Amino acid sequence: MENKNAYNAKLVEKKWQKFWQEKNLYKATSNQNKKDYYVLEMFPYPSGKIHMGHVRVYTLGDVLARYKRATGFNVLHPMGWDAFGMPAENAAFENKIHPAIWTKKNINNMKTQLKAMGLSYDWDLEFATCDPLYIECQQKIFLSLYKQDLAYRKEAWANWDPVDQTVLSNEQVIDGKGWRSGALVERKKLPQWFFRITDYADELIDSLDKLSNWPNQVKIMQNNWIGRSEGLRLSFSITKNISENSKIKEIEVYTTRPDTIFGCSFLAIAPDHPLTKICAQKDNDLKAFIKECNKVGTSEEALEKVDKKGFNTNIKVKHPFLKNKNLPVYVANFVLMSYGTGAIFGVPAHDQRDYDFAKKMNLPIKQVVENKESIKNDILQEAYTGKGKIINSEFLDGMSTDEAKKYIINISEKQHIGTRSKQFRLHDWCASRQRYWGCPVPIILCDHCGIVPVKEDDLPVLLPEDVTFDKIGNPLDHHQTWQKVTCPECGREAKRETQTFDTFVDSAWYPLRYPSPKSKEPIDKKEVQRWCPPQQYVGGIEHAILHLLYARFFTKALKDTKYINFDEPFEGLFCQGMVCHKTYKGKDGWLEPSEIELKGNKAFNKKDQSEIIIGRSEKMSKSKKNIVDPMTIINQYGADTARLFMLSDSPPERDLDWSESGVEGCWKFLKRIWTHFHNYKFDEENLEILNDAKGDNLSLRQNIHKSIKEATNSIEEFKYNSAVAAIRKLSNVLLTNKSKSNNEITEQIVLEGWKAFILMLAPMTPHIAEELWNILDKDKMITDVSWPQANASLLQNNNITLAIQINGKLKNTIEINQSDKDNKDKIIKIILNLDNIKKTLNNNTPKKIISIPGKVVNIVI
RNA sequence: GCCACUGUGGCGGAAUUGGUAGACGCGAUGGAUUCAAAAUCCAUUUGAGGCAACUCAGUGUCGGUUCGAGUCCGACCAGUGGUACCA
Structure with missing residues (x-):
């Protein structure tokens, strides 16, 4: 017979979820006597169903929200949807389902699942970034930024699939090939939309200091990403005319190591440097070289890992400080037009990349920095990149590297061949995408008037619904009527911008929407002032740079456009680790944990009992099939067990290993407590x-x-x-x-x-x-x-345990009364009388006795 | 490649931030209960040596600072995240 009092998680959870909802218990309150607290977790992409990563982050946030309510705060704890993005278009392509329908279905399903977790959200505040109202607000904000000159259009590289004739994301480029066509990916320049994030580069670095509730590692990563450096822009004059009609007489380089100028043995310029283009006009070999450089994808990783290659232009430049010295100019695939001036001078002895290049090209390697403390800076083996004393450098000899830097910058400015220059690694944010499922850029392109913003009354610019995904490329480009508009300026026929925003734009300002998600204005000043910025933001460490940097930029830009009165988006930040699981590989590929059977420390396929290779624990992913569906766990054990397991064992910031037995343990614990409460008076x-x-x-x-x-x-x-x-x-x-x-x-x-x-x-x-x-x-x-x-009076014991060490090693412990804590003489007397201490001392007098009151006594012999 | 992080029993991890390494949990072993099993409860559980009290070793590797290092410093090894169009 079934025990009436047995723990039935499903019944209990349904009962209270219903009750909480009916009482609207988690609505953001506005009790005047309480402080406000806004806790926010990163909103999810509606991929279809929740995964363990969601269970973890939303449990973490929910614990905080509930704890803050219990300790007397008005809590704002909202949830919404990062609803635009590529997977919806992929689903449209593969399953012939419209992205809007697919996304809506996914949101409904995931919302049901999140509700089953018992999360204390104020669901009245829910919104999705694909809602017409959110689109309208975002477009208004964009136009404000555009009017402030914080957004602009320029040409930029994109990954180009020459077979499919379409732009590819970095994710869609696999080993340099297009994911569907398999063709070698090329680079292509397209006009795109940018935000002037570099205008805020200094501020984005400097205000990191204010973020005392952010993890240090995130601040360090952001600082390095922005990459501020102080250096010199220095001109090298070209020895003779490149061509009759060329006006280029010099090459300007940017360097952070002007102190090594006398070790310079070559110049290198980017494949898309203006000078390269001129040289290529009558040089087919160089043309071929540039083409080859453009075959590398656009990702930094690809550019850095590519084999360093150079092409000698036969142009020579004069060394600015050595009269009779001329240097060769190369086009090199590792020099980026987007950083500095697109040209560098190469000092092989003191830069590893220059060193590798010089070895390959047989260029001279001349040491100009010496450091006596480093045992060997053998420049014949590798570059020495540290500080030291300058040698072999004419008037710089004997100076420190720092002194020499200042000296060269000053002398260059005096001679009008260079300028002191601050440089950032950060470049402007390319925020447009050649895709359908995103927020349209509210711009009209007119042959006569150029770039014309859509009039505010005409917002929102919504996506056309009648699109097909059978053709390759951006459906907005193929749409005949949607694009056609009359120019608001001149009334002539014009064309809509067919690009949409990067989804990072959507997520750069969404926390400001929750306090009043139905407001017609993008930002409801009164409500935002009350709640924002969130005291605590919780999300994955994978967003440490891009999302958080863009949100920080937006906040600063919105402050300057008078939408808000604060300049950092999140007061506190917490980054949680990933959820991992062992991988299982059978003879036909990866297997899900539910498909295998464990016997001892071996695994077998449930179907045919063939043995399975157990791999190490990795981030749960569809590709490796090492996933456990949260709903299976919730149905089997209940949401409380799933939540408890997420919180037990692993510290939130670390990766968590999913283990079936750990879940079982949590469930047994809850059952034990349940039984006790039901049997006890x-x-x-x-x-x-x-x-x-x-x-x-x-x-x-x-x-x-x-x-x-x-x-x-x-x-x-x-x-x-x-x-x-x-x-x-x-x-x-x-x-x-x-x-x-x-x-x-x-x-x-x-x-x-x-x-x-x-x-x-x-x-x-x-x-x-x-x-x-x-x-x-x-x-x-x-x-x-x-x-x-x-x-407080119950937190102290009368007795303290003291550790007794000899030479730092534990030998014994003694109990002393709290009141004897500082009575060093009495304690030492007791200790020296202990049997094993006497034995170890063997009648020797201790050299020293170190006593840390209430903790430890260390006898040094 | 570059930037950041992580490394402690068979396993997940704890350690008052430089002061008794292994809290809490999982697993395993033994026992109780049961006709039997499941469930439950109790005990043991870092390794080596010892009948035992106890002794020695031990926090990825090697070295350093210190009365004392899992914790600080240097070098290395391994894994993870990011690398600007995955979100």
Whole structure:
């Protein structure tokens, strides 16, 4: 017969989810007496169903939201959808389903799944970036930025598939080939839309210092990504005319190492440098070389890893400080037109890339920096890139590298051959895409008037619905009527911009929409001022650079366009790790965990019992099939178990290994607690008895209050795994006291412990907590009860354990009274009388005794 | 290639931020309960040596600073994230 009192997670979870929804319990409140707290998790791309990564990040955010409510805050905790993007177009191409329909279906499904997790969102604030209202607001913002000259159109490289005649994303380029056609990918220049993020480069670096609640590693990565450097733009004059009609008389290079100028043995220019183009006009070999350079994709990784190649132009330039020295000029595939001036001078002895190039081209390698401390800076083996003393450098000899830098910059400026220059690695943000499923760029291109913004009254510019995906390329380009418009300026026939925005634009400002998602204005100043910026943003470390940098830029730009009055998008940031799982490979490829059977430490295919190779744990991904569907777990064990497992064991910032047995353990734990609560009769609370506790009762109370302190601190510090450990430890203590049925222990104290336990468990496993709380107190919901407070007087023990070390190695421990903590003489006397200490000392007098009060005594012999 | 992070028992991890390494959990082993099993409960569980008290070794590798290093510094090895059009 089935036990009526058995833990049925499904029933409990459905019951409370319904109840919470009916009471609208998680609506953002505006109690005047409470402080406001905005907790935001990165919104998901609606791929179809939630994955374990979602379960993890949304559980982390939910714990914080519920904890903040319990500690007396008005909490804004919203959810929405990053609804534009490529997968919808791929689905359209593959399954002949319209991206809008596919996306809507996915959102509905994922919303149901998120609701099954019991997340405390205010769903009234939900929106998707593909909503017409969001599109309209984004287009308004874009036009404001355009009018401020923060957006502009220029030509830029894109990956080009010559067979499919279409632009490819970096992801669609696999080993330099198009993913569908398999053709070698080329680069092609297209007119595209840019944001002037470089206008804010200094500010984006400098204000990182203000972000005290951001992880250091993210700030370091952003700083390096922006890559500010101080250097010199220096001109090298060309020895003779390149051609009769060429006006180019010199090459300007950018360098951060002007101190090594006398070690320079060549110049290298980018394949798309203006000078390269002139030279190529009458040089077929160079033309072929440029073509080859353009075969490398556009990604930085590809450009850096490519074999370093150069082409000698036969042009010579004069060394600016050595009268009779001429240097050869090469076109090199590792020089980028987008950085500095698109030209460099090469110093093989002190730059590894120049060194490799010089070896290949048989160019001289001349050492000009010497460092006595580095044992060997053997320039015949590798470049020496550090600091040191300048040698072989005429008037610079004897200076330090820093002094020489300043000297060369000054002398170059005096002689009018160079200028001091600040340079950034960061370049402007290319924010347009040649795709359908995105927010249209609200611009009209007119042959007579040029670039004309769409009039505000004509917004939003929505996507046409009647498109097909059977043709290759951007459907907006093929659409005959949508493109055709009359120019708002001159009234003549004109064409719509057919590009759409990068989805990073959508996510650069979405946190500002949640406080008032239905407002006609892009930003509701009053509400945004009240809630924004979010106190805590939670998301994956994979967004550490791009998304967060773009959001920071947008916030600064929106401040300057007077939309908002703050300049950083997120006060606090937390980056969680990925969810990983072992991989399984059978004779026919990868297998899902559900398809295999484990026997000992071997794995077998359920179907035919063939042995499976168990691979190391990797990020859950469709391609490796090492995925566990969260809904399977929720259906089998319940959302509370899934949530608890996500929080146990792994610290949130680290990768988490999914393990079936770990989930099982969490479920058993909840079941144990459930059974205990249903078999146990709780006494009424009586404060007098509590405050009068002595002996075992006192130490139990001390235990309870220490657990409260430990769990609370851990939650405050985002160490949820430690919080879970502290809470479980508390339950062990309470259960042990019960099982021993010690008459000495007062039931009121046990009740005090269980109440604290349930309240602290509630942010993690809200459903079972609510149900069990109902047993203790029928009149109140958990949201009506505030977080348990640790009583300071119960946090200290009378006795302290001291560690006794000899030469730093533990030999013994002693218990001392709290009041003897600082009585060094008394303690040392006790220690020197301990048997094993006497034995180890062997009548020798200690050289030194180091005593750290309350912690350790170290005897040095 | 470059930037950033991570490395502790059989496994996931803890360690008051330089002061008793292994909290909490998983697994394993033994026991209780049961006709039996599941479930549950109890005990043990870093390795080596010892009947035992205990001794020695031990936090990716090698070296350094310190009375004392998982924690700080240097070099290396391995894995992960990002690398501007995946989100």
